[in-house]
Each structure stands twice: as C-alpha cells, then as structure tokens.
Amino acid sequence: MRENPYLQLFLGYSSYRSEALFDPSMFVHFRKRFDLECLQKINETIIAAQKKAKQKTCDKDSDENGGGSDKANSGKLIIDATCAPADITHPTDLKLVNQARQKSEAIIDRLHACAPNSAGKVRTYRQRARRDYLKAAKTRRLSNRQLRKAIKK
Secondary structure (H helix, E strand, O other), X not given: OOOOXXXXXXXXXXXXXXXXXXXXXXXXXXXXXXXXHHHHHHHHHHHHHHHHHHHHHXXXXXXXXXXXXXXXXXXXXXXXXXXXXXXXXXXXXXXXXXXXHHHHHHHHHHHXXXXXXXXXXXXXXXXXXXXXXXXXXXXXXXXXXXXXXXXXX
C-alpha cells in the first residue's frame, strides 16, 4: 500500500501516505468472517453479473456483425494479478538489445535497397556485433559489469 499512490487515490485518500494503511493479515480476518452461505451468494452474484455482461457483449457483436460472432480465441486471459507468464523477457535483457540490433540492420538493408546505386552501404560492424553478443550470451554466469559492457556494445 505504501508504494502505490494510485491505489490510495482509488481508496479515497486525498493525499499520499507513506505509512502502511492496514496490516496485510487483516484480509485473513475479513475472510474468516464470511460463512459458506455468504461466500456462495457472493460467487453467484459475480457469476450472474458476468453472464449478464457477456450477454450484452454478445448482443452487441451480433447486432454489429449481423449474426453470431465466429471469432477464434485470440490469446490467454490472466485473471489473477499475482500470476504472470514466466517466458516474458526482462526489458534490460541482452536478448532484447540483440533483437533491436537485428531489426535496425533489417531497416538499414531495406533503406539501402531503395537508395540510388551511387550511395554506399553504411558500415555497421554486423559480424563484430553478433560475435560480441554470442560471446556474452554463451557465458554461463554473466556478471553485472559484463552485462553492462555487452549492452553498451
């Protein structure tokens, strides 16, 4: 709670507070206050609201498309905010820098193909850059200093 001013604003606080607003164990106490019947009612209410919202979107889609929608699945829906896919590459990762280098080389190649014949191709040191990337990527345990140095290159 302390580090998120947006959540504090959402909860109705008029100014940012650096101290903790409540103890995280309070959620356990709140959850224990609900009995099984109350939890079932809450779940049924959520399911009914979801069905109602889904019906509205289906009606809207059928009105726009002139019939039922024949859309295929287009990805994954992650409902729990604490879960995140593990295969997402970190933005400071060396792989992203290499991908950016490869894409910029592809752009240079396309621009060179469109340029008049008199223009010489720009020197990019592609082989050296790829060699340095592979040298860093194949290292078993890359230190922070080596990683920074590889990213700079």
